[in-house]
Amino acid sequence: MGKQSTEMLKGTLEGIVLAILSVCPAYGYEITARLREQGFSDIAEGTVYALLVRIEQRGLVEVVKTPSEKGPPRKVYSLNAEGREYLEEFWRTWSFLAERLERLREGGD
Amino acid sequence: MGKQSTEMLKGTLEGIVLAILSVCPAYGYEITARLREQGFSDIAEGTVYALLVRIEQRGLVEVVKTPSEKGPPRKVYSLNAEGREYLEEFWRTWSFLAERLERLREGGD
DNA sequence: TACCGGTAGTCAGTGTCGCTAGGTACGGCG
DNA sequence: CGCCGTACCTAGCGACACTGACTACCGGTA
Numbered sequence: 001m002g003k004q005s006t007e008m009l010k011g012t013l014e015g016i017v018l019a020i021l022s023v024c025p026a027y028g029y030e031i032t033a034r035l036r037e038q039g040f041s042d043i044a045e046g047t048v049y050a051l052l053v054r055i056e057q058r059g060l061v062e063v064v065k066t067p068s069e070k071g072p073p074r075k076v077y078s079l080n081a082e083g084r085e086y087l088e089e090f091w092r093t094w095s096f097l098a099e100r101l102e103r104l105r106e107g108g109d
Numbered sequence: 110m111g112k113q114s115t116e117m118l119k120g121t122l123e124g125i126v127l128a129i130l131s132v133c134p135a136y137g138y139e140i141t142a143r144l145r146e147q148g149f150s151d152i153a154e155g156t157v158y159a160l161l162v163r164i165e166q167r168g169l170v171e172v173v174k175t176p177s178e179k180g181p182p183r184k185v186y187s188l189n190a191e192g193r194e195y196l197e198e199f200w201r202t203w204s205f206l207a208e209r210l211e212r213l214r215e216g217g218d
Numbered sequence: 219t220a221c222c223g224g225t226a227g228t229c230a231g232t233g234t235c236g237c238t239a240g241g242t243a244c245g246g247c248g
Numbered sequence: 249c250g251c252c253g254t255a256c257c258t259a260g261c262g263a264c265a266c267t268g269a270c271t272a273c274c275g276g277t278a
Contacts, residue, residue, distance in 0.1 A: 004202045007120025007263070010235050011113060012206065019213045029255050039209055047236050049256060054235090071244050071254035091214060093113045097121065098207055100148055104128045105200060116235070119264050138226050156265050158227060163264090180225035180273050221278080228271075235264085242257075248250090 013043070015090035017051055018079065021061065022087055025078035028052055052077060060086050122152070124199035126160055127188065130170065131196055134187035137161055161186060169195050 020026060020034055032048045052075075055061050060083035064076045079087065129135065129143055141157045161184075164170050169192035173185045188196070 002198065002202070003263090004120060004124075004199055005206065006236060007123075008202060008206055010119040010264080011116025012210070013236075014116075015113075016210065016213060019210075023216065027255080038213075039205070044237055044239095045256085046238075046240095046258080050236080050258090053257090068244085068255070070246075072242085072256065073244095074255065089111065090113055093111070093117060094210060096148070097114065097117055098210075101121070101125065101128075101203065101207075104125060104147075107132060112234090115265060119235075122265075136226080153266055153268095154226095155228080155267075155269095159229090159265080162228090177226070177273085179275075181227065181271090182273095183226065219278100222276090224275090225273080226271100229269085230267100231269105232267075233265095236262095238259100238261075240258085240260105242255100244254080245252105246254105247252085 009043075012094070013047070014051060014055065015087065015094065016040075017048070018055070018060065018083060018087045018090065021077055021079045022084065025064075025076050027074040027076045029074070031077075055083070118152075121203075122156070123160060123164065124196065124203065125149075126157070127164070127169065127192060127196045127199065130186055130188045131193065134173075134185050136183040136185045138183070140186075164192070167195075 016035070017031060020031055026034070028045075028049050031052075032043065032045050035043050035048070052061075056063055056077070060080065061077045062080050064078070065073050066076055067073050125144070126140060129140055135143070137158050138154075140161075141152065141154050144152050144157070161170075165172055165186070169189065170186045171189050173187075174182050175185055177183050
């Protein structure tokens, strides 16, 4: 995708990652891989790690360091109560936006 | 809405304005008003004007200055061919994103 | 006349976000 | 030893929406 998607991801990627974490805890490398599987093929690794740092500092996730057999220790992130609440708020905001846009698309044909 | 929407609007607001212009030409003040009508109540005026400057510089719109009975002259924007193409690309990108997110939401319950 | 509110556009500065392009560190395999 | 895969981190960049101003024009009212 072009640079339109880059801008569109702003604010959305955060919700996407939180949604992934709401299913089950995961670590950065894993999340990146999962994003690629789900079609977000061109999301940079650095972007994900920076995002994880952010949501950790905001207190939306808990972090547990666990050793890995291959490579350095993993930082496993899991949603806490605040994170879950934030995720719900995200879905509300997303729904609002998606609804308006759907209406606009219908009207604009 | 909170600041989640601020970030989510990045890249999206541009498409929204282009979609509005695809229906019929309009000027900045009018576009702002129409946005408010459609539920985007807290979009700053300055934001819209800055956006219009941007899409004009990218050659997505034509501009005609027309006098107004009340107040300074209006700058009326209308989509050109490039703008229409860009708008279609926007809808494609949006569809992609919306689809992935819908899938995520279903899976995350 | 003087002032205010609505119309219409502009601008500098700010913060956030995703991307680029590197780097560090650990293990196993040829 | 060198290389690849795993796993994480960082500084600097560009784009974008927001804030908080400001200019300018007109009509109505005190």
